[in-house]
Amino acid sequence: MFNSKIGRSYPVALAGKRSENSDFAVINQLALEFTDRSKKDIQTWRQALDAADNAENPKWVMLQDLYEYLRPDGHLGSQMDIRRGSTEGNRYYIRDSITSKEDPVKTKLIEQEWIFDLIGDLVDHIFYGYTILQITDPVLGTYDILPRRNFIPQKNIYLFEASGDKGIDITDPAFKDTIIVVKSRDKFGLLNDIVPDLIWKKNARQAWALFSEKFGIPLTTATTMTRDKKEIARIEAMLKALGKAAQAVFPQGTTIDIKDTATKGDPYNIFLKQLEYSDEQISKRINGGTMISDNGSSRSQGNVHENTMQILTERDKKKAEFAFNKKIMNVLRAFGLPFSETDEFVFDRTEALTLNEHWTIISKAIELGFDIDNDWLSSTFNFPITGKRVIAPQTLPAPGATTAKMEGRTNGFFD
Numbered sequence: 001m002f003n004s005k006i007g008r009s010y011p012v013a014l015a016g017k018r019s020e021n022s023d024f025a026v027i028n029q030l031a032l033e034f035t036d037r038s039k040k041d042i043q044t045w046r047q048a049l050d051a052a053d054n055a056e057n058p059k060w061v062m063l064q065d066l067y068e069y070l071r072p073d074g075h076l077g078s079q080m081d082i083r084r085g086s087t088e089g090n091r092y093y094i095r096d097s098i099t100s101k102e103d104p105v106k107t108k109l110i111e112q113e114w115i116f117d118l119i120g121d122l123v124d125h126i127f128y129g130y131t132i133l134q135i136t137d138p139v140l141g142t143y144d145i146l147p148r149r150n151f152i153p154q155k156n157i158y159l160f161e162a163s164g165d166k167g168i169d170i171t172d173p174a175f176k177d178t179i180i181v182v183k184s185r186d187k188f189g190l191l192n193d194i195v196p197d198l199i200w201k202k203n204a205r206q207a208w209a210l211f212s213e214k215f216g217i218p219l220t221t222a223t224t225m226t227r228d229k230k231e232i233a234r235i236e237a238m239l240k241a242l243g244k245a246a247q248a249v250f251p252q253g254t255t256i257d258i259k260d261t262a263t264k265g266d267p268y269n270i271f272l273k274q275l276e277y278s279d280e281q282i283s284k285r286i287n288g289g290t291m292i293s294d295n296g297s298s299r300s301q302g303n304v305h306e307n308t309m310q311i312l313t314e315r316d317k318k319k320a321e322f323a324f325n326k327k328i329m330n331v332l333r334a335f336g337l338p339f340s341e342t343d344e345f346v347f348d349r350t351e352a353l354t355l356n357e358h359w360t361i362i363s364k365a366i367e368l369g370f371d372i373d374n375d376w377l378s379s380t381f382n383f384p385i386t387g388k389r390v391i392a393p394q395t396l397p398a399p400g401a402t403t404a405k406m407e408g409r410t411n412g413f414f415d
Contacts, residue, residue: 026134026146026158026168026179035149036065045195052188061162064149067128067191070198075279079286080127086313087320088120091348098342106343114143118328121145122320125182127286129153129189132170132181135331146179153183177334182323194285201278208271224254288312317347355381 048062071077092115094106118133125131130153135143149162158179159167170179186192222235235254283290289305324345333339353361359381366372378385 026144026175035068036062037069040066040069040199042196042199045199049188049192058152058154059163060151060153061149063188063192064128064147066195067189070191070195070202073198073201073282076194076198076282076286079283079292082292082309083126083286083312083316084120084123086309087123087316087347088116090317092119092345093348094339094343095346096342097344103343106339109337110345118143119320119324122182122323123316125184125189126186126316126319127189127191128184129187129192130181130183132158132179134175134179135335136178151181153181156181177331180323180327180331182319182327190285194282197278197281201275204271204274204278208267211267211271222254226254321346 044062045066048066052058052060052063092110093102094110095102121131121133128148130148130151132146132148132151133143134146146158147162150159150167151157152159152167156170157167158170159165168175170181184190191198220239222239224232224235226232280290283292287305288308288311291305292309321344329339329343329345362372362377374385
């Protein structure tokens with residue numbers, strides 16, 4: 001079955017005309033298949049890579065199923081959300097590629113929820129190696145995220161069955177204005193680089209849970225001299241209740257031994273350190289550092305990690321802009337949306353200033369004699385302006401007045 005993320009639909013803005021390809025919803029032609037969620041190991045990963053990289057008959061179903069198996073991880077999910085959110089959370093607009101001026105009317109057309117979701121889906125290609133989606137019907141307003149397990153990126157073939165041989169060529173003109181594919185520079189995606197860490201992390205957590213089950217509660221034994229079966233049964237009953245009551249009365253000659261094995265072999269360093277190391281590798285590969293979401297040792301080190309994250313975000317923005325302008329804009333024009341050939345989608349890269357920093361700049365401009373619009377000034381800094389201050393002209397003293405005044409003055413305290 002398809003998971004909740006892959007295969008979902010999103011609303012698209014209504015357009016002026018229906019595309020002749022709007023009835024060719026690929027997702028409706030796919031066979032309903034079972035996704036393998038059995039336990040995976042390193043050997044499974046190697047087999048999946050071999051299948052995806054097969055020169056004659058590549059199949060990506062094993063690798064994409066492996067990614068979906070490893071995906072439910074709290075730390076991995078948070079890192080992917082940070083990487084995705086750092087791009088889709090930025091303002092974007094439509095401008096003329098010749099004049100570089102924003103078109104507010106056309107920008108309004110793309111300020112919709114489906115564009116927000118679409119940008120995030122475009123970013124996802126860096127994790128999985130590619131993203132393939134289809135804008136199906138502009139009148140009904142939907143687009144589908146097609147399951148990655150069915151796609152063969154080397155041949156641009158989308159299979160009706162992930163393990164089958166029949167499908168469609170997405171380069172066919174019939175799908176030119178509906179199907180959009182974005183491929184990653186990393187052939188197998190970023191997740192491939194951390195598959196071993198995700199597998200070892202999952203195994204370490206399972207082993208630690210088993211260790212806690214076996215040795216978390218100390219083993220308690222009793223040694224007695226009696227051979228009376230009734231007394232032995234009573235001792236056994238008291239041992240079972242000992243964990244709850246923490247007290248018991250045993251026959252004479254009975255000794256109790258509590259064997260604490262929970263700390264034997266230093267399980268803290270064996271298991272927790274392995275989990276922490278795996279999380280560090282995940283953070284470094286996804287976001288370029290560990291201090292984007294975790295605590296660090298210094299502010300300067302945190303700044304380095306933040307700058308690294310900004311570099312990755314800028315790269316993701318560039319890739320999203322290329323995909324939008326080369327592919328999605330053509331689709332929107334085919335659906336009748338009023339975008340010209342010179343219109344381009346861009347992210348807003350103007351630097352954000354605090355209100356104090358902004359006021360300092362404006363104050364300096366006023367001091368230098370620049371005229372600032374009163375309405376804009378009042379609106380930006382949220383204070384009323386009723387008019388400009390009138391400065392009374394200064395009159396020059398009569399000749400000799402200053403000298404006379406200075407000669408007749410009395411000395412001050414500090415003179």
